[in-house]
Structure formats: structure tokens, C-alpha cells
Amino acid sequence: SSRLPLVLNTWPFKNATEAAWRTLLSGGSVLDAVESGCAMCEAEQCDGTVGFGGSPDELGETTLDAMIMDGTTMAVGAVGDLRRIKNAIGVARKVLEHTTHTLLVGESATKFAESMGFTNEDLSTRSSRAIHSDWLARKCQPNYWRNVVPDPTKHCGPYKPSDVLEPSNLTYRETDVHGHD
């Protein structure tokens, strides 16, 4: 018998899978299913890698990226560096439905979200603030600077461009398996 419909998602985020499946069973579209699955993880802060209160940036702020794509119309809605709005996938869906654009970013994406009725609220938590202060205490390691002074492997910023430019080399690039997209 047919293996469809199908819900497939990265990492063992079971509740997200089941939220998407329930949406399909109740007659929702594939976009509705993707949105409800991703929104479940945003609410549950899956693994600390989705949603508010995780992965603080250098300034201690949590910002969100999300995207939704319709394989029938090839329409896409996406937000990058979305600030102070929790439901990023919901905002991405609004970009898809209410604009002819594809990707809105940063503070402007926040303003768009507010115009669509989303609540502007702080995405930091005690946990993300603790993660950030630990990072500051460890001389801001790891960080993602290069060819700057002071030496970013030993010091926090602010940084200035160094005179010597070492070429980028993907071959030796390693990522912390616990700090990623």
C-alpha cells in the first residue's frame, strides 16, 4: 500500500513529527503540517537549538531563522536573524502568503511580524544568559572571527582587521557538534 502521506524531520523531535501528522490527518495542507511541526519545536525549544532561550549570539541575544517552502508553487517564505518574535516559522508563513518576496531579515523582519500580529517579546532566558556569561568567562571561545586583532583564539573583542590576511581554508574547518544550525 502507499507509503504516503509522509512526515520526515531531522533529529528525534517526536512531538514535532506527531504535530505535523495530526495536522495532515485533520485535513491540513502540507504547509500547515510543516508549520505546526516546526512551531511545536519552537514552543518546546527542541534540544536548545530551536526557538527562544537558546544559542545566544556574541551579544547574548537569541535570534531566529526559519523557512517554509511549497513544492507545488515553489513559493518560499523565510526570516533570518528575526529578533524578539518567538514563532519564526509562523512569520515565515506570512512572508510566503502576504508578500511576493522570499526572505526578510533582522529588525525589519520583526517590524513585519508585528504588522502581521505577532507579539514582540524578549527571547532571552536565564539559561541563555548563563550560557552567554560562561562564554564571556572563557575569553569568548569559541568565536567566528579571523584575520583580526587581538587574537580571537585568545581574546574577546572588539576586534580590528589585522594586516595579515590568511586565506580561508574549508579543509580544516571543524564545528562543535553541539553548536550548529
Added chain:
Amino acid sequence: TIGMVVIHKMGRTAAGTSTNGLKFKIHGRIGDSPVPGAGAYADDTAGAAAATGDGDTLLRFLPSYQAVEYMRGGDEPSVACQKVISRIQKYSPKFFGAVICANVIGSYGAACNKLPTFTQFSFMVYNSLKNQSTEEKVDCI
């Protein structure tokens, strides 16, 4: 990060991602997740895919788009997923990444880049042959 692909019984496809990105990123940095073709991609005529991992590497190789194109060319989803990982390995052998792939008849697969601390990748599956969501694991290559 969550990357999700959904295939409807009528063959409609959708894909999506949501993430709070890389820890300690430079303020303003965006990863692969919101970029179509990198974080996820969907096309009813071929299939859908989503990726997770080091966004700055994934942004440069567009694994989700490439996996869908391999499935368009007839590759099974697991083969398509493995091929996009292998492409990136040539340039960046230690990159952290994983991909999930599904074609329009409901076949699916996944692949990941083997690292000392990352040898298996877990993903979730729910289809009409199962009566519940199921965690599956794939050995990295």
C-alpha cells in the same frame, strides 16, 4: 535546528526549517536554515530534502537543492542524501552535517558526515505504514 519535509498522499510536497542558529555567532549572522536550497527544498516533481549542521558550510553547497535534483534524476533518497554529503566531504572533510531526503512516492533516506563524535544521525519518520512516529538512525559515511 528542525528540518522537516512533508509529502501528501496526493503528491504535494512542502519543506521547512526553524532554528536559533549557531551558538555565539557574530551578531547579525544568518545560517543555512532560511535559505531555500540550503536549509530545505521542495518540488512536487522530484521530492524534498532538509539539512542540519554547520550552516556556513551548508550555505556554500546547497545540499537540499542538490539532493532533490539527484532524486529528479532517479536516485533513491538515501543515495541522493549520501551523494550530497560526499560532495561536501571533498572540500571540507570535517564538516558537521546531515541531510534527510524524500521522494514523491514516499521513499525516504538520510545521510551524515562521519566525525569522531558524530557517527550516527537520528531522524523521525511517520507514514501510513506505521501507526506511530518512529525514530530511525543512519550510520554516517
